[in-house]
Amino acid sequence: xxxxxxxxxxxxxxxxxxxxxxxxxxxxxxxxxxxxxxxxxxxxxxxxxxxxxxxxxxxxxxxxxxxxxxxxxxxxxxxxxxxxxxxxxxxxxxxxxxxxxxxxxxxxxxxxxxxxxxxxxxxxxxxxxxxxxxxxxxxxxxxxxxxxxxxxxxxxxxxxxxxxxxxxxxxxxxxxxxxxxxxxxxxxxxxxxxxxxxxxxxxxxxxxxxxxxxxxxxxxxxxxxxxxxxxxxxxxxxxxxxxxxxxxxxxxxxxxxxxxxxxxxxxxxxxxx
Amino acid sequence: xxxxxxxxxxxxxxxxxxxxxxxxxxxxxxxxxxxxxxxxxxxxxxxxxxxxxxxxxxxxxxxxxxxxxxxxxxxxxxxxxxxxxxxxxxxxxxxxxxxxxxxxxxxxxxxxxxxxxxxxxxxxxxxxxxxxxxxxxxxxxxxxxxxxxxxxxxxxxxxxxxxxxxxxxxxxxxxxxxxxxxxxxxxxxxxxxxxxxxxxxxxxxxxxxxxxxxxxxx
Numbered sequence: 196x197x198x199x200x201x202x203x204x205x206x207x208x209x210x211x212x213x214x215x216x217x218x219x220x221x222x223x224x225x226x227x228x229x230x231x232x233x234x235x236x237x238x239x240x241x242x243x244x245x246x247x248x249x250x251x252x253x254x255x256x257x258x259x260x261x262x263x264x265x266x267x268x269x270x271x272x273x274x275x276x277x278x279x280x281x282x283x284x285x286x287x288x289x290x291x292x293x294x295x296x297x298x299x300x301x302x303x304x305x306x307x308x309x310x311x312x313x314x315x316x317x318x319x320x321x322x323x324x325x326x327x328x329x330x331x332x333x334x335x336x337x338x339x340x341x342x343x344x345x346x347x348x349x350x351x352x353x354x355x356x357x358x359x360x361x362x363x364x365x366x367x368x369x370x371x372x373x374x375x376x377x378x379x380x381x382x383x384x385x386x387x388x389x390x391x392x393x394x395x396x397x398x399x400x401x402x403x404x405x406x407x408x409x410x411x412x413x414x415x416x417x418x419x420x421x422x423x424x425x426x427x428x429x430x431x432x433x434x435x436x437x438x439x440x441x442x443x444x445x446x447x448x449x450x451x452x453x454x455x456x457x458x459x460x461x462x463x464x465x466x467x468x
Numbered sequence: 469x470x471x472x473x474x475x476x477x478x479x480x481x482x483x484x485x486x487x488x489x490x491x492x493x494x495x496x497x498x499x500x501x502x503x504x505x506x507x508x509x510x511x512x513x514x515x516x517x518x519x520x521x522x523x524x525x526x527x528x529x530x531x532x533x534x535x536x537x538x539x540x541x542x543x544x545x546x547x548x549x550x551x552x553x554x555x556x557x558x559x560x561x562x563x564x565x566x567x568x569x570x571x572x573x574x575x576x577x578x579x580x581x582x583x584x585x586x587x588x589x590x591x592x593x594x595x596x597x598x599x600x601x602x603x604x605x606x607x608x609x610x611x612x613x614x615x616x617x618x619x620x621x622x623x624x625x626x627x628x629x630x631x632x633x634x635x636x637x638x639x640x641x642x643x644x645x646x647x648x649x650x651x652x653x654x655x656x657x658x659x660x661x662x663x664x665x666x667x668x669x670x671x672x673x674x675x676x677x678x679x680x681x682x683x684x685x686x
Contacts, residue, residue: 355547358508361534362541363561363609373560377551 221440228433236434244410245418246438252326252414253394256333260341260390265383268345269375283346290339297336298403305331306404328405329412336400337390344389348382349375388450392443415439476500476511476669482613482645489660490649497669498649499544502615505647506541507534518612518645540611544618546602548590554601555586561609576604580638596627603638614639616648620655632658 197203228236236242271283289297304310305322315322322328352375360370376383398416405412407421419435422428476497482488490498503509505516507523510531516524523532523539548557558573577583580600590598599619606614619635620628636659639646650656656663657677665673 353547355543355545356549358534359541359543359547359549359605360560361508362506362537362539363605364535364538364563365560366535374549377549 224433224437224440228430228437232430233434233437236431237438239431241409241413242418242422242431242435245413245415245435248326248329248410248413249395249415249439250442252329252333253391256330256337256394257387257391259330259334260338261383261387264338264341265345265376266371268342269349269371271342272346272349286342287339289336290343294336294397294399295403297400298332301332301335301400301404323404324406324408324412326405326411329401329414332400332404333394333397336397337394340393341383341386341390344382344386345379348379348386351382352378384450384453388446391446395439395443395446476504478666478669478671480647480664480671482647484645485643486662487639487642487646487648487660489656489663490647490666491651491653491656491663492666492672494651496666498651498666499617501666502541502617502647502649505613506539506615507532507537538609538612540606540609540614542599542602542606542614542616542619545622546590546598548598548601548605550590553587553589554582554593557590557601558604558608560605573604573608576608577601580604594627595623596631599623599631603635611644613645613647614642616646618649618651620650635659 198207237246271279292300302309302323305315306312307316307323320327322331356374356378357370360374365373396416397414398420401407401412401414402417407413407417409418409421413421415435416439419432419439422431422435478501480488480501490501492498500509504511504514504524510524511526513526514524515522515526521532522528522530523537524530549560552560554577555570555573558576559569562569562572564572574583574586577586577600580603582597582600585593585597585601588597590601593601599622603619620631623631632655639648639659646660648656648659650659653663661678662674662676664671
């Protein structure tokens with residue numbers, strides 16, 4: 196496209212506005228908080244606790260999402276059954292569900308008076324106002340991001356590859372582990388990045404389902420809001436925000452590097468993209 | 469919308485060491501037949517057996533899954549695993565110790581003259597080299613039968629003639645039944661002892677090109 200044409204100029208203006216609008220708030224956080232203030236704010240126990248909790252709960256949530264989500268996505272990508280479209284839509288619903296609604300839905304399902312509340316209590320588990328509840332909320336809101344990408348990646352696999360593996364004696368699990376997962380790894384990695392990013396930023400569902408107890412359920416986003424609501428807490432909110440931005444950016448960059456790295460190892464994938 | 473609608477209805481027997489070519493127009497059911505033999509497609513009814521072992525008998529509700537048939541397949545586009553190096557592709561179907569697998573894989577690649585490419589990934593191999601890896605991989609399991617689906621179609625005309633001769637020499641030495649699909653009558657004549665022409669799911673003609681086991685080049 197020639198940039199000097201009328202439409203070319205218009206598109207250039209649109210691109211400039213889009214990039215500026217998306218980048219400016221991020222830059223502003225770092226412009227607003229000096230490294231010294233950032234370190235001071237992070238020196239506070241509550242901020243460190245919140246970050247540590249966010250890291251622990253989101254990592255655990257990702258572990259659950261990957262371990263259960265990967266074979267689930269594989270099955271859903273392979274099988275054609277009646278009601279498949281309905282199932283796929285249902286698992287994507289949390290993507291568009293307002294987070295507060297997700298929190299209410301989790302309470303209705305797993306809360307003390309929820310549909311499965313009795314069973315959970317009988318099993319000796321406690322979720323509401325507990326760190327475990329945070330993990331449940333994170334899994335609920337982030338899993339659809341992972342599943343969507345993983346299902347698409349498995350569906351895009353060349354069907355001959357699993358077939359070739361079978362003729363070489365590989366049973367279903369070996370086909371899954373040695374052919375399907377490596378073939379779909381880029382989609383799986385990008386799904387994981389999206390899910391992890393979503394989990395790190397989770398606010399509404401966690402607040403409603405698990406509450407905001409310092410050191411127990413108060414993740415970094417909840418701590419940001421808590422600091423923000425406290426008179427004179429804006430600096431601390433800024434500092435925590437800066438750390439979350441860095442963490443999110445690292446995840447994004449890490450995943451992109453992972454994808455690029457693999458492409459060098461595997462020239463066929465390079466051509467396919 | 470199905471591309472074609474006809475019943476695949478035929479009966480074939482291939483002797484050990486015999487090479488049978490299935491020729492005929494595309495969409496005639498040749499590949500489907502190979503897939504049924506390999507266990508990748510299940511027909512509504514039919515029977516597949518090798519020696520005394522029944523792989524499929526729909527009447528008796530018997531079916532051996534593809535992974536337990538030990539039926540070597542060379543796919544049309546070779547279907548090499550893109551994330552694995554050539555020797556790992558070949559070793560994929562081998563049993564036994566890890567160390568021994570690598571040695572045996574390289575030995576097999578050597579038989580096809582590409583031992584030097586053991587570490588190369590399929591993406592960096594030429595069509596002819598990929599075909600040889602695919603053959604080596606199919607044979608690495610010491611298969612009881614070998615199926616080849618248009619084994620030379622992915623090659624450009626320049627390398628095709630040489631690959632044809634190479635494949636001819638190689639298939640002639642195999643002591644197992646070989647079933648190959650081709651749409652080229654000429655290729656069938658070069659590679660096989662017998663050719664069956666398939667059209668719309670039926671064998672319309674069958675012709676012995678040379679006595680089975682007569683492996684003289686023509």
